[in-house]
Amino acid sequence: MxxxxxxxxxxxxxxxxxxxxxxxxxxELGINLxxxxxxxxxxATSAHATNHLLSVALPARNLSLAKKQGLKEIFxxxxxxxxxxxxxxxxxxxxxxxxxxxEEMIEEKADTDIGIVNMVxxxxxIDKELILAKRQKELKGFKVAxxxxxxxxxxxxxxxxxxxxxxxxxxxxxxxxGAEPVDWNFKVECCGASHSITNMNxxxxxxxxxxDDAAENGAEAIIVAxxxxxxxxxxxxxxxxxxxSQHKNMPILYLSELIGLSLGLDKxxxxxxxxxxxxxxxxxxxxxxxxxxx
Amino acid sequence: xxxxxxxxxHCGENIGKTVDCPxxxxxxxxxxxxxxxxxxxxxxxxxxQNMIKQAIAEHKLNAVVVASCSPHxxxxxxxxxxxxxxxxxxxxxxxxxxxxxxWVHDNVEEATKKAVDLIRMTVERIKFNFPLSExxxxxxxxxxxxxxxxxxxxxxxxxxxxGFKVILVEKEPSIGGHMSQxxxxxxxxxxxxxxxxxxxxxxxxxxxxxxxxxxxxxxxxGFIGNFKVTIRKKARSVKENLCTGCGLxxxxxxxxxxxxxxxxxxxxxxxIYVPFPQAVPNIPVIDRTVCTFFxxxxxxxxxxxxxxxxxxxxxxxxxxxxxxxxxxxxTGYKLYKIDKKSKDAAVKGYGEYGxxxxxxxxxxxxxxxxxxxxxxxxxxxxxxxxxxxxxxVVFIQCVGSRDxxxxxxxxxxxxxxxxxxxxxxxxxKVHDGEAYVFYMDIRAGGKGYDEFVRxxxxxxxxxxxxxxxxxxxxxxxxxxxxxxxxxxxVPVEIEADMVVLATAIVAQPEAAKLAQTLGIPxxxxxxxxxxxxxxxxxxxxxxxxxxxxxxxxxxxxxESVAMASAAASKALVLFGNEMLERExxxxxxxxxxxxxxxxxxxxxxxxxxxxKEIKDKKGNLVKVVASVNTGLCQGCGTCNATCPxxxxxxxxxxxxxxxxxIKAL
Numbered sequence: 001m002x003x004x005x006x007x008x009x010x011x012x013x014x015x016x017x018x019x020x021x022x023x024x025x026x027x028e029l030g031i032n033l034x035x036x037x038x039x040x041x042x043x044a045t046s047a048h049a050t051n052h053l054l055s056v057a058l059p060a061r062n063l064s065l066a067k068k069q070g071l072k073e074i075f076x077x078x079x080x081x082x083x084x085x086x087x088x089x090x091x092x093x094x095x096x097x098x099x100x101x102x103e104e105m106i107e108e109k110a111d112t113d114i115g116i117v118n119m120v121x122x123x124x125x126i127d128k129e130l131i132l133a134k135r136q137k138e139l140k141g142f143k144v145a146x147x148x149x150x151x152x153x154x155x156x157x158x159x160x161x162x163x164x165x166x167x168x169x170x171x172x173x174x175x176x177x178g179a180e181p182v183d184w185n186f187k188v189e190c191c192g193a194s195h196s197i198t199n200m201n202x203x204x205x206x207x208x209x210x211x212d213d214a215a216e217n218g219a220e221a222i223i224v225a226x227x228x229x230x231x232x233x234x235x236x237x238x239x240x241x242x243x244x245s246q247h248k249n250m251p252i253l254y255l256s257e258l259i260g261l262s263l264g265l266d267k268x269x270x271x272x273x274x275x276x277x278x279x280x281x282x283x284x285x286x287x288x289x290x291x292x293x294x
Numbered sequence: 295x296x297x298x299x300x301x302x303x304h305c306g307e308n309i310g311k312t313v314d315c316p317x318x319x320x321x322x323x324x325x326x327x328x329x330x331x332x333x334x335x336x337x338x339x340x341x342x343q344n345m346i347k348q349a350i351a352e353h354k355l356n357a358v359v360v361a362s363c364s365p366h367x368x369x370x371x372x373x374x375x376x377x378x379x380x381x382x383x384x385x386x387x388x389x390x391x392x393x394x395x396x397w398v399h400d401n402v403e404e405a406t407k408k409a410v411d412l413i414r415m416t417v418e419r420i421k422f423n424f425p426l427s428e429x430x431x432x433x434x435x436x437x438x439x440x441x442x443x444x445x446x447x448x449x450x451x452x453x454x455x456x457g458f459k460v461i462l463v464e465k466e467p468s469i470g471g472h473m474s475q476x477x478x479x480x481x482x483x484x485x486x487x488x489x490x491x492x493x494x495x496x497x498x499x500x501x502x503x504x505x506x507x508x509x510x511x512x513x514x515x516g517f518i519g520n521f522k523v524t525i526r527k528k529a530r531s532v533k534e535n536l537c538t539g540c541g542l543x544x545x546x547x548x549x550x551x552x553x554x555x556x557x558x559x560x561x562x563x564x565x566i567y568v569p570f571p572q573a574v575p576n577i578p579v580i581d582r583t584v585c586t587f588f589x590x591x592x593x594x595x596x597x598x599x600x601x602x603x604x605x606x607x608x609x610x611x612x613x614x615x616x617x618x619x620x621x622x623x624x625t626g627y628k629l630y631k632i633d634k635k636s637k638d639a640a641v642k643g644y645g646e647y648g649x650x651x652x653x654x655x656x657x658x659x660x661x662x663x664x665x666x667x668x669x670x671x672x673x674x675x676x677x678x679x680x681x682x683x684x685x686x687v688v689f690i691q692c693v694g695s696r697d698x699x700x701x702x703x704x705x706x707x708x709x710x711x712x713x714x715x716x717x718x719x720x721x722x723k724v725h726d727g728e729a730y731v732f733y734m735d736i737r738a739g740g741k742g743y744d745e746f747v748r749x750x751x752x753x754x755x756x757x758x759x760x761x762x763x764x765x766x767x768x769x770x771x772x773x774x775x776x777x778x779x780x781x782x783x784v785p786v787e788i789e790a791d792m793v794v795l796a797t798a799i800v801a802q803p804e805a806a807k808l809a810q811t812l813g814i815p816x817x818x819x820x821x822x823x824x825x826x827x828x829x830x831x832x833x834x835x836x837x838x839x840x841x842x843x844x845x846x847x848x849x850x851x852x853e854s855v856a857m858a859s860a861a862a863s864k865a866l867v868l869f870g871n872e873m874l875e876r877e878x879x880x881x882x883x884x885x886x887x888x889x890x891x892x893x894x895x896x897x898x899x900x901x902x903x904x905x906k907e908i909k910d911k912k913g914n915l916v917k918v919v920a921s922v923n924t925g926l927c928q929g930c931g932t933c934n935a936t937c938p939x940x941x942x943x944x945x946x947x948x949x950x951x952x953x954x955x956i957k958a959l
Contacts, residue, residue: 155699156699163643163645164700165643165644165645165646165764166645166646185765185767189765216769
């Protein structure tokens, strides 16, 4: 199966391991990711915070490219990019006047009939049996917290996520690895996002609360599907430890890394060496014994 | 020969400003068969009507076209004027030159031309009109009231008090409805049961009221003045005529742990039970889903202890038919239960508030039971999980209301008031406790209502926080309520011992089904629709079916009672007549050409198409054709448009009339 692939800027820099693990995992699962040729930035927080037209036009340009390159759907693993794309598509569908102005700006016909697929939906599409059949290792009894953050699920009227405040779709995918998702309270709370650069203390407070609640509810690792959440929860634990000597490190894994590990892929090719917080506690919990399927 | 008069109304400036009325009148007289035309400032006024009457007499008019406002507005007025002048009222037609012309145009010349066109069309049409007379229908002077809450009780008592018979049907084992569950009522804080139970007893004992509890309306046939209703009396498993209500069976029943509906699941009841001590009638019912005998065939404890041999395990549902002339629907509401499994796509849940997950996160009705002297804690404020007195309680308003993204767009109206009442009752009982209310706006319109809320804030020191709550979660034995104070612009977190959610008021789950049985419209939420929200607020669009209480929209007690009395008075207006007169604009079947395909029956929204057997002289069946029940037919014309063999015509809107009207354009 072919699907368009829009990595976005994060996946070429701070979230390289997310990109690596996605490419490895989906090739293993028989999905051909066709990277959008000549893709450009989605505008992220900057465009969205400064110029509404620009914030719609930037994703619109990429949607037009997808159309021209014959792609019906694009898979966007970064939750921030995904959010910008679905919002831009929604706004252009609702507002023909805006669509027209966008077309003038990008000097192209804006296409809104391109499907946009996020990380969780991507795994939902794959036959569960296929993942189970390809599974080489399992994480029996390992407790993890599925963390959605804010951009993947909201606004609910646009993203149509299973439940913006109490989603459970990522948990269903995690269960395929044998891990046990815990019931916790902060799965859609904000991590502080790009405040990491301008006001780090806000991020430390918010991220610490997320990690603490996951730990209090028994989680041994947090599973994410957003490069921004990952960098805040993973990278900022060092700063959290400086402020709180009691802090215990919590491995933060991308959903694709977790699935990749259970498919038996080696940690280097999944990019697990690129994390700030040690992922060894997760790796050591994978058992190799999986009974061969009939 | 048709002699037509055309009367052009200026409607002050409404028409006159855009349509040159004197020119229109001059043009109208040129039309064939028009023998008289005139324009006047206010044709609906007395002098205007007199002009029509005089013209009919002087010019021997046998048809009248009035160019004026919508027929909805003044068709009746002008037809009445014609009738007074001796003309058949159905020989008067309206050409709508206001809504269809002057109000929607601004070019005087073009609008004037259009007005002439509209008149010409009506003139061509009226040439095919013929005199019609009103249809007379007899009336059964007995009412059916569906729902035995405060609205139904009030309506039943009013009609019974006027001397007419009433059938009161309630689906629960007792009448009383939600009001019987409430502790105290706003804004006077008088005890709900104390004011309600005398009404319940009065309804039970009234010689004109026949009460069917634990019963539902299965089917409704007929039409205004002549309904035939089938009531399903569900098997109570107790013979009502023998039971004395001694309560021995209830005491001895070994099943003790069925959740009590009356106590909203906060207490348990036996398998054979009376919902609450003041229930009317005071006759128990066996819940067959939990009764040991019905599950295993053993026990029969209740039967053994009953001194009157009133227990009847064999009892079956009984179908009763009643003839009534009017129906009042007062089926009330339900509280929106936060349930993630709900199939209703409109409801996205509020799982983040932890209802159903945490025992001490409860809804408004559950708080009523906790605060009520007849409740599981005898009125002491104790939280459900550990029966301890909560020292900090957070009340969250608008859970599901005014929330298009996750709940319903509408305001549930009563929550601002009952939340203020809850917080107040809590503070009156727990003096050292703290009460917080999260709100969007305080909507306290009503007599003494805003004063009541101010009292909660100023005298009882309830802390009101304007903002929404994003999440409720448990941490170290406390419920952390995370929200926003939008006035200070800061996030707030309150460590509460108990959380009360003012969940939205929703329609009864079976509301749509009953509406379909009755043939009355309902909105997308399942609330029943009135004909006109301002001028006909208690009438459904089906003649003879009236609405009262919260089945129409969220309502408090005073409003429900007022509307119940209004609905009762509408039924009484009907009963004040011997015969019912109705417009003769109904469908008529040509039995010679009807082939009995019954497409008309499928499309009729009023169930007005019936089957009629055509027999020859020897009594052999020749064919089955459609027949119109003129009592039910509302003259919408859908059957007329649908009929493939053109065998149905709508009297007053027949094919020739419409055809020549269009042809004149």
